């Protein structure tokens with residue numbers, strides 16, 4: 001691994017951590033442990049700046065770090081499910097080449113929240129949480145636009161590896 | 163407006179997702195039913211069922227793990243809890259079938275259920 005790539009990984013991981021911390025300060029969305037998905041910014045950045053594989057690595061590192069630093073069992077399960085589903089959806093859209101970081105991260109944001117709520121339904125053994133799905137769906141879309149715009153700017157502004 | 167032109171697919175995708183989300187919300191809103199009773203589950207196990215028609219106050223759990231559930235005017239809410247996050251308290255009142263209050267630290271789920279209590283009522287009328 002080149003030193004420049006290590007530096008990029010460092011930057012991305014730091015970004016994911018800061019955003020996870022910010023997110024841990026926000027009130028939860030109806031269901032305890034369910035998060036907005038701001039750290040997705042780091043994953044989208046990795047996807048557009050580096051590669052599909054690097055996005056997976058970023059996502060794994062993020063889930064692990066968040067679990068270690070801010071999490072408990074349930075929030076780990078939620079964030080892992082959310083991250084995996086969002087990554088798959090984002091990867092598929094990204095591969096079509098038809099969407100910018102905005103479209104990709106919006107779909108990722110919605111998938112992230114849907115994944116979390118599905119796991120919450122399974123863990124709490126109740127299908128009643130379906131009620132929160134539209135709330136999380138819309139907030140996932142809004143967060144996705146935000147994440148997509150900011151990561152698009154970052155991809156443009158942060159200097160490329162030499 | 164240049165951005166809109168170059169990002170037509172993104173805008174379309176966002177619009178479709180918002181419409182789907184709105185449709186989902188609308189569907190749940192239209193199909194909602196007033197609740198008949200609440201079920202109280204701890205760790206997935208049904209503890210009790212309380213009719214929403216009867217105002218009552220009950221302390222769930224024991225010692226340091228308590229949630230005080232109040233049923234009033236056909237709504238249920240947790241007014242006091244010893245959990246660290248207080249999310250169940252901040253969640254407010256629920257009244258429609260399918261709504262629930264969750265206290266993850268205490269593994270408590272209070273869910274509003276439709277019918278039943280009303281059915282008994284109708285039969286005796």
Ligand SMILES: [Zn+2]
Pocket residue numbers: 243245247248249250251264265266267268
């Ligand atoms: Zn609680």
